[in-house]
Amino acid sequence: MSLDLARYRKALGAFPTGVAVITTNDPSGQPTGLTCNSFSSVSLEPPLVLWSLRTQSRLLPTFRAAKQFAINVLRHDQHDISANFARSDDKPLGDLDIVTGELPTVRDCVARFKCRTVSEYLEGDHVIFIGQVVEFDYLDEFEALVFYRGTYKAIAESIDRRAFSAKDIDEARRHIYTLLAELASERAGEADLQALERGVDEIAGLEREGKMKERAYQALEFFHLIAQAAHSPVLSTMVKTIEDISKDVVTEGARHMKWEEMRHPVLQKVRADIVHAIKAADKPRVSQKMHEYFRHSPMLLWQDRKFTAP
Ligand SMILES: Cc1cc2nc3c(=O)[nH]c(=O)nc-3n(C[C@H](O)[C@H](O)[C@H](O)COP(=O)(O)O)c2cc1C
Missing domain, CATH: 1.20.120.530 (GntR ligand-binding domain-like)
Structure with missing residues (x-):
């Protein structure tokens, strides 16, 4: 079946998601990461999550070698951080908390999940990484950033009409x-x-x-x-x-x-x-x-x- 790809992408974009930055250290110990909206929970017990990475990404060898990653769920006003980590060139890392030897994480985001990679699957043009959550933190006073139909949105206060x-x-x-x-x-x-x-x-x-x-x-x-x-x-x-x-x-x-x-x-x-x-x-x-x-x-x-x- 041949798909109208442009329309197919639009149809996928009709599913609203949060926005996360997935961070890790490259083999030389240098922090790095990318913006991602393919994050999803897989299992509660044990706590497993997944996300997928383009096979063409420069970061594929890094995430394969790292065997660990952190998922940082962005706050409603962190679209600059999202845009930064969606760039293909070397990204400024000013928004990261970097402690040598530890996983780098994004400051002041809504939730952070530190994960150990348990498996990876090559499917089509993406690799799915499955991670076991070993540590998490959560700030419930913040609202999350939302990605919908190709643009960033904020969650409006829900209204009981x-x-x-x-x-x-x-x-x-x-x-x-x-x-x-x-x-x-x-x-x-x-x-x-x-x-x-x-x-x-x-x-x-x-x-x-x-x-x-x-x-x-x-x-x-x-x-x-x-x-x-x-x-x-x-x-x-x-x-x-x-x-x-x-x-x-x-x-x-x-x-x-x-x-x-x-x-x-x-x-x-x-x-x-x-x-x-x-x-x-x-x-x-x-x-x-x-x-x-x-x-x-x-x-x-x-x-x-x-x-x-x-
Ligand atoms: C909202 C948003 C969600 C994204 N989700 C993903 C994703 O789930 N997987 C992925 O591989 N790239 C995703 N990207 C694109 C990557 O962030 C971007 O390709 C990457 O940072 C560029 O580095 P690279 O060229 O080395 O891959 C997303 C971008 C945006 C703006």
């Missing part, structure tokens, strides 16, 4: 999106304005076609476009949580209401007014129109209900 009412969610949406729309009125470029106008038209188009479910989700997309037009990378990242919650609220709302009920007749006009005010860089009007939008928000129709989605 059942704790929020639609009213709470709506209040948060009103504040954050008003702020983002105000920023958009200062920063939106031509492409952002066109996207916003298209977004409003698409909502109207779906409504005309009677596609009320798609219309409801497209109405959320309008806020995503506002967030994009604000050009605030940090706020856009934070608002992702609100976007996810809002999607769940709409999905949950469909269990209590008909899709047709999830609209208010004035809102299409208000959306167009918001885009108009952003385009005119009229910040006070942007704010006024955003508040008008949220006064009529369909989410408020079931504000006293607790959100029950998982």
Whole structure:
């Protein structure tokens, strides 16, 4: 079977992993290591772990000879260390605790496992190393770095959405999106304005076609476009949580209401007014129109209900 390799790699990247640096000493006693996300636990009793190394890696002879390695699970803010140990040239070793004769380890990471190599298997273009954990330490106050779809991510505080009412969610949406729309009125470029106008038209188009479910989700997309037009990378990242919650609220709302009920007749006009005010860089009007939008928000129709989605 011939695989579309680029797509296959993307599919593998859809499995989120942590990021570790595997460290050891080379035959001359010099510390070295590489970034790795193929680490996995194999057995609890005895404690066995595995990771795999490209056969083309310069480090293969080193790990074969060393017969021991340390797995250092990186902290959420250690992506520089990850990038450093993913380089093929000689890596600066400033982040390592180096004690002569001992395994080098990464400072202040989430967990460290010192292992004795018990077996290795050549499979395809990788060698799988299996190690027995002889010592470990763990700092539970830190969150781990995550690798997902080819980029580094941090774990967001997990949210028990059942704790929020639609009213709470709506209040948060009103504040954050008003702020983002105000920023958009200062920063939106031509492409952002066109996207916003298209977004409003698409909502109207779906409504005309009677596609009320798609219309409801497209109405959320309008806020995503506002967030994009604000050009605030940090706020856009934070608002992702609100976007996810809002999607769940709409999905949950469909269990209590008909899709047709999830609209208010004035809102299409208000959306167009918001885009108009952003385009005119009229910040006070942007704010006024955003508040008008949220006064009529369909989410408020079931504000006293607790959100029950998982
Ligand atoms: C997030 C991430 C995960 C990686 N995981 C592995 C891995 O599991 N096995 C591997 O051989 N290389 C992995 N790499 C690539 C190595 O880190 C990189 O090829 C190596 O450090 C370069 O040295 P080398 O050319 O001597 O192998 C990974 C890189 C990144 C950024």
